[in-house]
Amino acid sequence: MTYTWHPTPDYLENSNVARLMRTLGVTTADELRARSVADIGAFWDVVVRDLGITFREPYSEVVDVSRGIADPEWFVGGSLNVFDVCLARWADETPDAAAVVHESEGGDVRVLTFAELADQVARAGAGLRARGIVKGDAVAIYLPMTPEAVVATYAIASIGAMVVPLFSGFAPTAIASRLRDAGAKAVITADGTIRRGKAVAMQPQLEEALISCPGVDVVVVVDNLGDGKVGEAEVAWSELLATEPDLEAEPTSASDVLLLAYTSGTTGRPKGAVHTHAGFLTKVASEVAYGFDLRPGRTFCWITDMGWIMGPLSIIGTHACGGTLLLYEGSPDVPDVDRLWRLVERHSVSMLGVSPTLIRTLRAVGNELPAADLSSIRILGSTGEPWDPESYEWLAREVFDGRVPIINFSGGTEVGGSFLCPYPVEEIRSCSLGGPALGMDVDVVDDEAHPLRGSVGELVCRQPWPAMTRGVWRDDARYREAYWSTFPGLWRHGDYALVDEQGGWFILGRSDDVMNVAGKRVAPAEIESVLAVDPAVAESAVIGVPDPAKGEALWAFWVGRPDREDDDTVGQRLRSLVATEIGKPFAPSHVVRVEQLPKTRSAKILRRAVRAAVLGTDPGDLSGAENPGAVEEIRAQVRGLR
Template sequence: MMDYVFIPSYDAVRSSNIARFMDVYGIRDYKELIERASKDIEWYWDAVSHDLNIEWFKHYSRDKILDVSDGIEWARWFVDGKCNIAYNCLEKHIKDGKGSRPAIVWENEQGSRRIVTYSELHSMSCRIANALSAMVEKGDVVCIYMPMVPEAIASMLACSIIGAVHSVVFSGFSARALADRLNDARAKVLITADGYYRRGKPIELKNSADEALKMNDTVERVIVHEYSNMQFEESSKDVMMSSILKQESSHAECVEMDAEDRLFILYTSGTTGRPKGTVHVHGGFMVFAAQQAAYLVDMKDSDLLFWPADIGWITGQTWSVYGSLLLNCTSLIYDGALDYPLPDRVLRMVDDYNVTILGMAPTALRAIMRAVDDETISRYRLDTLRILACTGEVIHEDEWFWYFKRIGKARCPVINLSGGTEVGGAILSVLPIMPIKPCTVGIQVPGFDADVVDDECRPVRGGKGYLVIRKPWPAMTRGILNDPARYIEVYWSRFNGVWFHGDYASIDEDGLWYLHGRVDDVIKVAGHRFSSADIEAALAMHEAVAESAVVGLPDELKGERIVAYVVLKPLYRKMYDLPRLRDELKRHVENAIGKIARPDSIYFVDDLPKTRSGKVMRRLVRAKALGIKLGDVSSIENIASLEMLDNPY
């Protein structure tokens, strides 16, 4: 039985947003909250909308907040409600006299800085909205292919103002990947930039966009933000963002949207193959994003959130953009590599801006751990931090403790959470009012009826099972774009009427949840089933290992054999005799799990293929090992890592 390592103070609990909510409804503790919210989801989500002051142009039906008449798979929320998420993000706060508050604090790799107030963001968004209104109609798709700049966020809000549907595509994607998403979404307008810098090197984004447009026949106009003064060839479709911001009116009326009208399309990272276009709507996502920011990471208007996740991923949209703005809070937005020009850049920014809530992916934590020693950390105060957040993949114990002790000084809760693009945010999360054990993802988020089940969909306790959700939630994707059959197959075919999320999970004796990797990352050796994540966690316990990817390869005798690709910490690569280290790591796994889990082969590499959100793409590692076609590689941030897999040492 693992002990609790953090217990929130009385003051921290009493001052939290979620405790305030519980007080209003006479709820004694978080366990009672979870039970009540999962039993009566309509009561809960209605209560959230009221508690967080969401404004509706026309209030949804009191008698029918949730409609499942077409089946749970196609649930509709806030029936007959009329709203606009951009109104709640901007205009509402300005009318309340809060327009001068900073909405965005921004810095880029070169050190340029800006502060954008709510009034300024509203003005910018309205100008872009007015320009877009001459190019698209309500329901048309606008693709945003931009670096992390305020104009990108304003473009998202501009779409929402006029009822267009935004589809943000990560600016690190290739022309081919962009073209695939433009074509699938049938986008009519593309908003992009001339270029940007990564690790000091110019990235000519407009040229990539132009290449994509050669493979597309739906885009009619292109808005170009002249961000980095890079040269590009202007076409007849192009309109300059600078002209729009000078010439268009700074006022635009928010279009009245039905709660179920589309807000955005966001493609999954594609770790399991062809990307899926998830579909989110104004009403459900609005209430959900506000809840995720307010109750999970406890955002308040006195906070500064720094969660360096691209807006091309759900984390960036849910917390850094919509969640923060809905609550009239402030986000620090960074355009650049987190380790450039020095690996302690994140720590410097925390101190420079007095960040109070820091969110990081385990991949980013590992990179900083490898490069930043305790002496360097000691140069930074880090004393304004009160919440540490973490998401993206399973976090290992050494990473968790490093984050908790070195960055949070053992006084900040680690809000480890997990969900997905198709979820709209988190299914599971630590809450700021609960005691914490290392690596736990806490409990089911209030409003979810989640469970861990076996192959017969029976609850599992004291062991691993499948993560499922038995009832709908407001930000559940409204299908997969253009492919309803695939939506049913992926999420609803395993168990009738139950959402199958594809993760292995467990619940301990105290009711705390843990994740153990993806179901499709299971290795079967001589009839024994192992999660890649479990073997990777065992490897991570060795002092020499920075990170690893474990895959199963066909074996005539055992069915599959275990192969590990390991990234060593720099110091240990020089210290160790590598053949001896291989044997030591194999024994290490054997001692941690059992002889049957001992890797057959271990290869050392300098990097592993990852998505921009930090997930290791084991699918590509396995394909490389087998010498087969890689499939979709558009999600990879570090394309050079694929060559490293061909040349291990």
């Protein structure tokens, strides 16, 4: 029987989203969704007031679309700095409450209260000002998930500079391209980090990148490994914090740039998504409050990186709600797969963010249930890729005994949060994204922009939202081409989605991942969910390869569980399984066992890279890959199959 979450009286009465529903006089989540897009200005005004987001100068109008849907102005005339809302407020109201808790892979724990965090931010901000960094300058953060990353984020924002977060695993070329595009004046880095028990150098990577970045004037180095060396032209983090604190944040307007969040594409240079103080703050605060039900006294933990949008979202969203942010620096399965669960127990985590791939990895070791006490968990979060039912239901039904909702949401870097999101006050079917996120007027359409139900189509949005990117940094033409050129007047996100006959919403993958087999679109997730049923399969990736008869033929790549079974036997079984469950035309032409699939550090499988390995083409930007060597392994393994 398919699993469905049924909300308990506690969520229906005491959750943050239930409070919002009472304020708006609605009784169901779908009524709330409808109200949120009937008048977007009125809705976001209510959200600002409900969450206690205080503007230094009040706005005269919530949203102005006089320049068109692609160029909205939010919170017109208002002024606000995220430092005021996320730190100054709580440093005054709850100074001794934990703002940041950090655990290293080695088990060391550090804690910063709101008062301590605000003090360090004021010192770091003053230190940057003293070194010539001013409002409007771009400052990059090339750090692991440590308290210094949080301090740096708020310090940069507090002086009105722009935060440019970089993936902590980037190589020099990827770092340099983003620093040059952003016009960065400063970089805050660490000597390195520990991952899987090994020291991973970061400072040398940056130093190599800076050879081609003459515009960077200031480099600050955090001694994270304990043996960092600061060069003559560099500044020690400890020296920055020794600056006399400047407790007054820079006045910033609602539309001043807070964040340049870079996305990686398959071709071309990375895109810098532009996010503002008021827009990004309001959207991520609403995500964390209403979807993840965070409030003061609760702890938010998402295993992520500063280079993914979930890094800034976790920081600013958690503190906008007055919660505690738990950072974990390292691999969540070291020394074993129980590490994640022990982290929850040790720090009484209220909201735990996971990825489907991570759960598949934990489940693959034998379906054993965690021994840790997980009673503190109220919400499970998920994003980044589609679920398979077996892993979703193992987590929901077996690990958490049906008592915790999975808030599986989907959006993106340029969205500044989610397009689709379920809420703990509604029934949530297995693997479902629930429905449109609040304030998001999304739809699924066909190639002619007509609404679709019951079949796969493009995910679009009909109205703007506060955290909608204000453009691609220094490239307005690219912004319009990327999001507004396919369907006039509609934001096209590049995801294929499905609204089924029961009204459930599902993301089925990127448009360029979706395959056309004998004239029928099929998403990788549809096939991979079938493969996941087989006990031999730990995880899989399905791609389409040009075929003269079908248009595209399916190739399936799978990683096995520890108990090895004959590959040919499993391959035949998997073909038969897909033929039975989906249809004979969709049976994979090739079923290939591999040792690993290429992934990002946030555990997204890079299917485009797998396809490139098969076709012998350029896999594109792999700077965010955890294991780029997997591409060449697959390339060597499939040589001769085509």
